[in-house]
Amino acid sequence: MRENGRVTSATRRPETPASTVPTRLIATDLDGTLLRDDKTVSDRTIAALAAAEQAGIEVFFATGRPARWMDVVSDHVHGHGLAICGNGAAVVDLHGGPGAHRFVKVRELEPDTALDVVQLLRAAAPGTVCAVERTFGLHLEPGYPLMHMEPPEIVLPAEKLLAKDALDADQPVLKVLAFHPDMDPDDFLSVARTAIGNRANVTRSSPSALLEISGPGVSKASTLELCCAERGIAPEEVAAFGDMPNDVEMLTWAGRSYAMGNAHPAAIAAASGRTAPNNEDGVAIVIERILAERL
Known part of the structure; x- marks a missing residue:
């Protein structure tokens, strides 16, 4: 449709x-x-x-x-x-x-929306850790696994990664990555979509429980x-x-x-x-x- x-x-x-x-x-x-x-x-x-x-x-x-x-x-x-x-x-x-x-x-995904999404996921699936993808760099929360093709530039809680005075706040947020160490990947996707609703678009492409979250409708x-x-x-x-x-x-x-x-x-x-x-x-x-x- x-x-x-x-x-x-x-x-x-x-x-x-x-x-x-x-x-x-x-x-x-x-x-x-x-x-x-x-x-x-x-x-x-x-x-x-x-x-x-x-x-x-x-x-x-x-x-x-x-x-x-x-x-x-x-x-x-x-x-x-x-x-x-x-x-x-x-x-x-x-x-x-x-x-x-x-x-x-x-x-872009607005930083305030990105932070809202992170907090909703933490509540819906305790143990979730996130990363923030900006136009020119990937930044991780502590505990997020080093699974990507490059080392992180910054490791801080999402609240600081998405703050208005963050080091790279001038770069648009393209997506949030959310990882869960224990959940089935498709179950994690279902839980996340229910928790986030239409605030953002949630999908996955990894065989692990790694979700990719973009702006609404993106x-x-x-x-x-x-x-x-x-x-x-x-x-x-x-x-x-x-x-x-x-x-x-x-x-x-x-x-x-x-x-x-x-x-x-x-x-x-x-x-x-x-x-x-x-x-x-x-x-x-x-x-x-x-x-x-x-x-």
Whole structure:
């Protein structure tokens, strides 16, 4: 269902026959989807993405990663395309390769709302510890596990990380990460969504009990929708790929969508089709088919 132009349900709408609407944009998740488990991109996938752009199809990466973790993609796909980062909190232009990335759009989580969310989670799921993702750095609460690709810049309670006089208060908050050491990941997601309600968007992409919390209405899908509207591209002209709950809205919104062979059940339910696992070039297989349809 769509309300005021935004996706509000994961229920699949009927798919427009692919043969009648050519694909103009490809949106693909990274980890577990485009990237193999060793975080590389296969030669076949690199060639498929390049062929899509050469055919006039725009390529968007859509990931929960922050912008500064996009070098792995730029290194392997020659710095082409745009990236929706932080589950929709930012859009980054990758053209030019590592070191030349620039923010095109930022959809921040207000610090007061972020702190409200942290406190609600602590009450609903005691033992929760959080981290704050800003545009240029990740800051942790004491006790938050060192599970990310970089060391934290600051370690303080969330109340201080989100204070008006915080060291980096001039940087927008893109999302809050919430970790629970004992809960089942899907149970933690359910508890968090109930506790937080419509104050923020809550999802997950990790196999652990790690939640990703963005501003209200901010998701891969809603940011992709904004970007497509700016380009005059309709949902029916978009092909999307994903594997985890943070891809559900995007897989629902796109006219053609594919859950990977290794996907979470929620992603499978949201997508209109399936493809091979990430380690078997599932994205490339579909792109090759899309390009063959244009001949």
